[in-house]
Amino acid sequence: MLMPVEVKRSLLVGGVWRGAATGMAIDNPFTGEVIDRVACATPADAADAVASAVRGQRALAALSAAARAAILHCAADALAARSARFAAMITAETGKTITASAKEAARAVNTLRLSAEEAGRLTGETVAFDSFAGGEARSGYYVHEPVGVIAAITPFNDPLNLACHKLGPAIAAGNAVVLKPADQAPLTAIMLAELLLEAGLPAEALNLLTGHGRDFGDALVAAEDVAMVSFTGGERVGAQIAHAAGIKRIGMELGANSPVIVAASADLARAADACVSGAFWAAGQNCIGVQRIFIQRTAYAAFRDLFVARTAKLVVGDPMAAETDIGPMISERDAQRLLDWTAEAVAAGAHVLAGGRRDGALLHPTVLEAVPADARLACQEAFGPVVSLFPYDDLDAAIAAANAGDYAIHAAIFTESVREAHHAARMLQAAGVMINDSTDYRLDAMPFGGAKRGNMGREGVRFAIREMSQTKVVCFNHG
Template identity: 60%
Template sequence: MQAAILYPNAAASLLINGQWLASGASMQIHNPFNNEAVSEVSCADDRHVLQAVKSARQAFEKHRFLPSAERAAWLKGAANLVQQRLEDFARTIALETGKPIQAARKEVRRCINTLNLSAEEATRLCGETLRFDSFAGGEERIGYYEQVPLGVIAAITPFNDPLNLAAHKLGPALAAGNAVVLKPSQQAPLSALMLVQALLENGLPPGQVNVLTGYAREFAQALVSHKDVAMVTYTGGEASGEIIAKNAGIKKLAMELGANSPVLVMDDCNLPKAVAACVSGAYWAVGQNCIGVQRIYIQRSLYSAFKQAFIEQTAKLKVGSQLLDDTDIGPMINEREAMRIEQWVEQAVANGANLLVGGKREGACYYPTALDNLKDSDRLVCQEAFGPVVSLFAFDDLDDALAQANSAEFSIHGAVFTSNLNTAMKVSRELDVAGVMVNDSTDYRLDAMPFGGAKRGSLGREGVKFAIREMSQTKVMCMQLDLD
C-alpha cells in the first residue's frame, strides 16, 4: 500500500516560482524492502537550475524585508499541518527509505519541533548596540549591528533523515529571511516534497522555496556554482562534499560529511543502561545514521559481561518490513548498500575478526551485526560504516582508549558511560568531537543544540539557532552625531 503523496502530482515534483512542474525525464522511487515502485519524480537539468535560482533571487528581493512574525507564521503553520498529517509523513519516510515506521514517526515529531524552533528563532534574530566611544574618535558616534539574510541558499539533503534534515535547511533559511533552492535526496525525495507543500499551504510566497528533484550528477554543479547562490548547505558523503567545495567558488559553505562515532564504557557504569543505549544507538534507523554508535571501547574487566549482554540484546531485534510496528530493523536504502556492508564484514572476518552476532543479508536487509578482534586497518574501524554494524574493543588504559577513539578522521559525537564525574570530565575534554554524551548514546541529538563535525570536513554548524547564524550576516549602522 502506497502512502498518500500530498503534493499535486507525483510526476510534477519540480517546484519553480510556486508551480509544481514536470520535466521530460523522470525516475522511480522504490521501497527498499521489496523494490516495488512507490512513486515517480521528475528529473531536473541545468535549464531548471537557471529558472529556480532566478525565481529564488526575485522572491528574495521582493520579500527580504517581510516582518519576522510573518516568516514565523509560515513555519508554525507548516508544523501544525505536519502534525495533522503525521501518519502520512511517517509512512512516506518508511516507504522511501526503509526506516522502521516507529523511527519514521519519531522523525516526523522531530521535524515538527525543528519547524517550531525555527519559527521562535525567527523573531529572536537580532543584533546589539555598539560602543563606538570605546576608542578615541568615536565619542560622537552611536550605532548597532543587525543580522540580515544572505540571499539565495542552495540546500542539498540526504536520504537517511529525509524530512527532518530538509526541515533543518528550510526552517533556519526561511527564519533568517533567505530564499532556497532545495535538492532533496534522489533516493528519498517524497517526504521533503510534502514538507514544502505544507509550507506553501501556509502562505509561503512563490519562489521563496524552489525544489529540484532527480539525479544530482545532472544539475548539481550548475546549482552550487551559480553566481546568484550565496551559500551552499550540504549533508552527505565526503566525496560529494569535496566536489561541491571545488565547484562552489567563492561563497559560504556549510557541510556535515559523516562520522565514525566512538563510545567508551568504564567498569563503574550502569551496565544494563550502557548496553541498551549502545544497542539502540548502533542499530537505530538501520545504522544509517551519521552519529550512530560504530566503535565501542570497553574496560577489560567489564568486557566479557558487556559483550555477552550486547550479543543477547542484538539477537532479539526483529528484522523485516519497515511498515510493521514491531520491526526493529528494516532494509537499508538499497541492496547495493547492504551488499557493501556484507563485503566489509566478510573482509574483516577474513582479516581475523570474530563475528559475534548477525552477519546475514536478505536482499536489502542486513541483520544487526557485531564483531571484535578487528584491526585498525579494517574498513569497519577506520571508515564510516553507515550500516547496522558495530565493532567492540577491550582496553586497559583510558589514555590509550582515548587515543584509539580519536583515531578516526571524521567525528561528530562521542560518548562515555561512567559513574565517576572526574572520568566523565576527562573524556569530555579529551575526546576530539563536537559533542560528548555522558551515559547516553552518541546518536542523541536535540534539534536545538549546535551540531556539526570536529575534524576534517567540518564546515559550520546546524541546530536551528546556530544554522540561522550561519545563514545570515552582520550589518553595521553607525551614525555620527552633530551635538554642537
C-alpha cells in the same frame, strides 16, 4: 533508471510544479516496488530555480519576523496534523521503521516550531564606538540580515527532519531556498514543500529540484546568485560541491565513525541498551550512530554478552510492522557493501558475534570483535547496522583510539566517575560528547556539526540561523 516522459511534476520552480523530459523511479527498499516516478532536473532547471529564488528572497525578506514565524507555526501545525501520512511516506521511500518514521515526523514539527520561535530572536546590539579614541562622536548598532539564496542538499536517512533543519532556519532568517532532496527519497520533501506553500510561504521563496545530483548539482551550487550551500552527506560529494561552489558560504556535515567508551564503573545493562539502540536505529544509517565501542577490559566479557544478547532480540523485517526494530538499508547494494567490509575484517582476523548476513536489503544487525584498526569497519563510516567491540586497559589509550579518524561529530562515555567523564569530555575530539548516553542522542535545538575535517559550520536551529545570516553595521557620526 531513466523512465518515459510521463513522470510526476516534481520540480517546483517559480511557484509552479513542472515536469521534465526524463524521470527516474523511486523504489520501496523493502518490497522493491516502484512508489512513484519523479522528474529529473537539468542545469537549465537549476538556473530557473535560482532566478526564481532571487525574486522569492526579496518577497520573504520584506515580511516581518512575526510574519515569517507565523508561516512556520502554521506549517508546524499542519505537519503535526498530517504526521501519520508523512511517517508512512518516510517508511515507504527509505525503509525506516514506521516507529522511527513517526519519531522523525514529531521531531520535524519541533524543528519548525523552534525556527518560528527563533525568527524574532535574531537581534543585534549597540556598538560602543566611543571605546576607542576618535569614536567619541559616533554611535550605532548592528543587525542581522539574510545572506540571500541558499542551495540546500539533504540525504535520504532523515528526509523530513533534515529538510526542516535547512528550510526552517533559512525561512526564519529571511532566505530563499533551492532544495535538492536525496535521489533515493524525494517524495517526503515534495510533501513538505506543498505544506509550506499552503502555510503562506511566498511562492518563489522555495524551489525544489528532483533527479540525479550529478546532472545539475554543479550548476546549482556554482550559480553566482547562490550565496550559501548547506549540505549533509558524504565526503566524496562534499568535496565535489566545495570544488564547484567557489567562493561562497558552505555549511557541511560529512558523517562520522562514532566511538563510545564503556568504563568498568558504568551501569553495563544501561550502556548496552543505549548502544544497541544507538547502533541499530534506522538500520544504522545515521551519521551519529554507534559504530565503535571501547570497553574496559575487566568489564569487556560482561558487556559483550549483554550487547550480543540484546542485539539477538531485535526484530528484522517489514518496516511497516509496529514490532519491527530494523528495516532494510536504502538498497541491496549498500547492504552488500557492508557484508563485503565484514568479510574483509574477518579475513584479517575479526570474529562475527552476531549477524553477518542479509536478505535482500535487510542486513541483520552485525557485531564483531578483534577488528584490525586499519579495517574499513574501524576507520571509515559504515553507515549501516554494524558495530565493532574493542577492549581497553587505559582510558587515555581508549580516547586516543576513539579520536582516530578524520571526521567526528559525537563521541560518548559511560562511567560513574565524574573525573573520567570530565577528562573524556576534554580530550575526545568531537563536536559533542555524550555522558552516559549513546552518540546518537541529539536535541534539535543544540549546536550540531562536525569536528576536525568535518568542521564546516553548525546546524541546530538557532545556530543554523546565524550561519545563514550576515551582520550589517549602522554608524552615526554626530560630529
